Amino acid sequence: MIEYEENIEVQGARVHNLKNIDVTIPREKLVVITGLSGSGKSSLAFDTIYAEGQRRYIETFSAYARQFLGGLERPDVDKIDGLSPVIAIEQKTTSKSPRSTVGTITEIYDFLRLLFARAGLAYSYKTGEKMVSYSDEQIKQLIIADYDGKKINILAPVIRSRKGHYRELFQQIGKQGYVKVRVDGEIVDIIKGMKVDRYKTHDIEIVIDRLKVHDTEDINKRLSESINTAMYSGDDVLMVLEDGGSEARYFSRDLMCPTTGISYPVPEPNTFSFNSPKGMCPDCSGLGHIYEVNENKIFPDRKKSIKSGGIAPLGDYKKSWAFRQIETIAKRYGFKMTDPIEKISEEAMNVLLQGGHESFEVDSKSLGVKRSYKIDYEGIAHFIKNQFEEAGSASLKRWAKSYMDKVACPTCEGSRLRKESLNFKIDDKNIAELAHLDISELADFFEGLNQRLDGNQQIIAEEIIKEIKTRIRFLLDVGLDYLSLDRSSKSLSGGEAQRIRLATQIGSQLVGVLYILDEPSIGLHQRDNNRLISSLEALRDIGNSVIVVEHDRDMIERADHVIDIGPKAGRHGGEIISEGAPEALKNFSTLTADYITGDQEIPVPEKRRKGNGKKIKLSGCTGNNLKDITVEFLLGQMIGVTGVSGSGKSTLINETLYPIMNAHYFNGVKKPMPYKKIKGLEHIDKVIDINQSPIGRTPRSNPATYTGVFGEIRALFAKTPEAAIRGYKPGRFSFNVKGGRCETCRGGGVRVIEMNFLPDVYVECETCNGKRFNRETLEIRYKGKSIADVLEMTINEAVNFFEPIPKIYRKLKTIQDVGLGYISLGQQSTTLSGGEAQRVKLATELSKLNTGNTFYILDEPTTGLHFEDIRVLMEVLNRLVDKGNTVLIIEHNMDVIKMMDYIIDIGYEGGRGGGMVVAKGTPEKVAKDKKSYTAQYLRKELSSVGKASDQLAEAGDQ
Incomplete structure (x- = not known):
């Protein structure tokens, strides 16, 4: 057995903003890395530890294999000891293929396919009868038993309900020595058969043999030969027709309907795969639409x-x-x-x-x-x-x-599978029906399933059912009971996708692995947080090391070891400011410690806004799991939409309300989920949606280009006297356009040197020294600064520098206001953390001139934010509402929920158990609700702020 060191030792880490730090991380423990957004958490966890682990793994490949994988640059770190194999469970690694579902990612669907192939019972899609299949010996014994003493014809079906003259077929049958055929129910000579009408539909069978049945040795032998020949010609199907009879009886080696004779091939796992030609619906190619x-x-x-x-x-x-x-x-x-x-x-x-x-x-x-x-x-x-x-x-x-x-798809009705696959059942359910159940309902179905199967099925299915139940349990443990196996992976949020991968990893039962997770609590209600933390502890307890980049209070308090990075963000971060057990945090005077110990908190507002008296009323919402609900959005307030994961929040807001509003104000084409009517749209003049989709993540994208402020800065440089004399236009100051950029590095600032079998090396461009522009462009200066100098400024520096230019100042001030004053204007988007990227997007929307009559929709804006970042963000959003705008936030974070003017709580459960309005009103009013899960945690939050909640109690009752 390999003996690992007790700790992971990182020495001299300098990736991004890390200040040459040394850190010791205990192995086989649950370790949380926390700190302000942009302080360097991801730089340490992913860009240093994970990147080095991945690089070392690829180094074990042959030089031939590495050339196809591409090289990985060594992170800027002196030394890392004690590193075991690393698996990163991030938020953005789930497949976005339309063929990828929750079932395929977790492999539960693979086991379901195996279960149906081995233990499923087949039924006819025409009559609903149970399908049968026989061996040749069984067919012979049935014929002898049922037709003893009778004259019969043994037929091989070759054409079923198809048009044509079939001359070549009849000629071929004749050459094989047969003289009779049965055409459309009538036995005739082959010569007569050739005269069929080519425009009519025909059924044609070859008469293989005509005999009188007796249980004798000769007849037994003749029957065996005839059955074998008929099966060969009839593609494993034969028919027995009594002399003088009109209805033939079918027999097949395959599964066959005893009445109509339709047959299914012997099932295999691919029969139930919508990604295989054997199982996919032929009309939609297995996509379901x-x-x-x-x-x-x-x-x-x-x-x-x-x-x-x-x-x-x-x-x-x-x-x-x-x-x-x-x-x-x-x-x-x-x-x-x-x-x-x-x-x-x-x-x-x-x-x-x-x-x-x-x-x-x-x-x-x-x-x-x-x-x-x-x-x-x-x-x-x-x-x-x-x-x-x-x-x-x-x-x-x-x-x-x-x-x-x-x-x-009208053929498969969205099930993705061909009709034959949908007519195999276990306990009266087909595979598509099981895939459509919530995970919690699926768990109920498999509970005791083995006892409900017959003897032979029980023996075959026992081990497969055990595997399925184990994997379902892992999904329940990470709070995903509301998902279904047929849910497309494209529709999953980052947090959901990450928790599915976590459940899959727990199921793999690997030992001695270092797992690194990026905020797994995103999108998870407080109710389900304990189950998630227990899953991470289970991963640790079987002998793995778990590092979690996280801000969640519960996760920090239950960790074995906490590393706090700071003290601030960006250039002012990148240092280890405290480390040790969670209880040791109180010994340090850091922002994280102050919020955990309660020395600092996000205050409850002194009064709740009453709004402007106007409202938008959305009636009859029935999309996904919504139960025909009617919701009123009171304008001029900060509205919180809460509820457990999967309760219907996103369906109500992102899939119903926003598409309606977007179509009304901007002619948006996205079709909203079903609803009956909406009133009050005339009370606002535009809607802005700030969702979780990432900003452009190429090295040429940066905060200045994304927010549009770089265009204004380039126009300003083009208006300088020197630029006007030289005839320079704004395009001259773009590093993406020929003319002003450095052509050696094509405006990238670095040159890539290909090292063949070694990783590519990035070196600073020797022509422009990393400034991206050519000498002539850099000669143009505004207040003594070149365009390259401006891109190197932090937002804080740029706000002061451009204060006299209102257009530029307004945009920069908004980026500063959302807490991003420390990042530089030209910082590559690829180096921004998830929280930083989302706030750049938020700043872009907030910098647009608002009319005081705008409806803002934010989907979990606290993603990647520290307690202090949340406080800063809420100040900005409160200013928006104070100007008369309406801000609607979908959120689980209690620090945000307690600051709302009005809450709409959706529940009670996720999936089919949700879709109802559980509670609504001020936080104080919602907190009194006995059935709401959100209320349970909101009560604790409000009571912890002492007198503030007492002062607001009366307002909550009104």
Whole structure:
């Protein structure tokens, strides 16, 4: 057995803002790394420890293999000892393939496929009867028992309900020595069979043998040979027809319906895979949805005429082949190009959409003769569909997709599987029905399932069921009981995806591994936090080391060892300011310690806002798990939408409310989830959604380019006297455009030196010394600073520098206000932490001029934020509401929830057990609710702030 050192020793870490730090991390412990957002937590955990572990693993590969993987640069650290194999469970590593689901990621679906292939019972999709299959010996014994003393025909079916003349088939049958066939229920000579009508549907069977059945040795032998021959010709199916009878009886080696004779191939795991041709629905290729052309998107305004642009894909009238064809259709169906589309006949509209091919004549009034015309028109809908399916260009596909809707596949009804696969059942449920159950419901289904199966099924299924139940238990332990196995991985939040990977890792039962996790508590309600922490402790207890980058109070308090990085963020961080057991935190005077011990706290506001008296009322919401709920959003307040994970918060806000508002104010095209009506949209003038999708993460993206302030700065430099004399335009000051940038490094500031089998080396560009611009551009100065000097400024420095320029100052001040004053204007987006990136996005939206009548939607803005960062963020959001705007926040963090003016709590549970409004009102009113899970934790939070909550009790009762 390998003997590891007791600790992981990191010496001289200098990655990003780390200040040449040394740190000792105990092995086989739960270690939390905490600190302000941007202080250097991820730099230590991921960019130093994980990066070195990954590099060492790849170094073990041959030089040949490494050339395909690409090299990994060694992190800027002197030495790391005691490092074991490293697995990083991050938030952004889940597959975004439409074929990836919760079931495939966790491998539970793989075990389900095995279970159905080995123990599933097949039923006919035509009659619902249980399918049967026989061996050749069983078939022989059944024939002898059921037809003893009777004359029978043994038939091999070769054609089933298909049109054609089949001359070649009949000739081939004749050459094999057969003289009789059964065509459409009648036994005839092959010569007569050749005269069948090619345009009618036929059933054709070869008459393999005609005999009288007796239980004798000769008949037994003859039957065996005939059965074998019939199975060969009939593709493992044969029919027995009694002389004078009309109904034949089917027998098959495969699974077969005893009444209709339809057969299924012997099931295998791939029979139930929507990623295999053997199991996938043939119409949607296993995706569960198809794209259909939406007529209303082609004719968005039916009051318009064709000439004035009524057909959206074609635009305004111009001389083109398409419009000439439409003019011909207009002549044929008697409408004008200037007529409103709503006046055009249904028949003509059908030709416009689906196409038509015909010739016709029209009297020419001026010439007094008939003129001939020809319609040869593909149809707009057909053209769009063909472009979507066959176009080689991605932009053409996107264009076609904009006129289509994504709808559930009508063949498989969204189940992704072919009909044969859906007719295998275990305990009366098919595999798609099981995949659609919540994990908690699936756990209930498998509880005692083995006892409900018959004897043979029990023996086969026992071990498979045990594996499935174990994996389901891991998902329940990390608080994902509301998900279903058929849930697409694309729809998962970062926290959900990370917890699924955590559950999968716990299931793998590896020992001696170093796991590094990035804020696994994101998106998790306080109720489920204990289960998550217990899962991490279980991972530790079987012999692994667990490092968690986290701000959650409960996680910090239950850790074995806490490392606090700071004291501030960015250039002012990167130092170890405290480390040791959680109880030792009180010995240090740090921001983290002050918040954990209660010396510092985010205060409850002295009064709750009453709002402006106006509201938006959304009625009849039934998307996903919502139970036909009606919700009122009181304007001019800070609104919190709370509830356990999976209760329906995102469905209500991100999938229903926001798409409705976006379509109303900005003509957004995303279709909202089902609802009945909405009132009050006239009370606000725009909606801004600040979600969790990341900002551009290329080395050329930075806070200045993302927020748009760099454009203003470049324009300012172009207006300087020297730039005007030289004729420089704003583009001259872009490092992405030829002319002003350094062409040696193409504006990157560094050059990449390829080392063949070794990792690429990045060196500072020797021409521009990392400044990105050429000498002529750098000669232009504003207040003594070049454009490169400006990019190196911190936001705090830039705010002072650009104070006289309102356009630039306003944007920079907003970035400073969300707590990012320490980052530099030109800092690469790839070096920003998750919390920093999201706040840059928030600052971008907040820097836009607000009218005091805007509806802001934020989805968990506390992602990646320390207690102090949350305090700063809430100050900014409160200022927005004080100006008359409405801010709606979907959140689990109690420090944020207690500051709301109005709370809408969704629950009670996640998944099917959620989708209802549990409680609503001020935090004080919601805290009194006996059934709400949020209320339980809110009560503790409000009571901990002493007199403040007592003063607000009366307000809560009103």
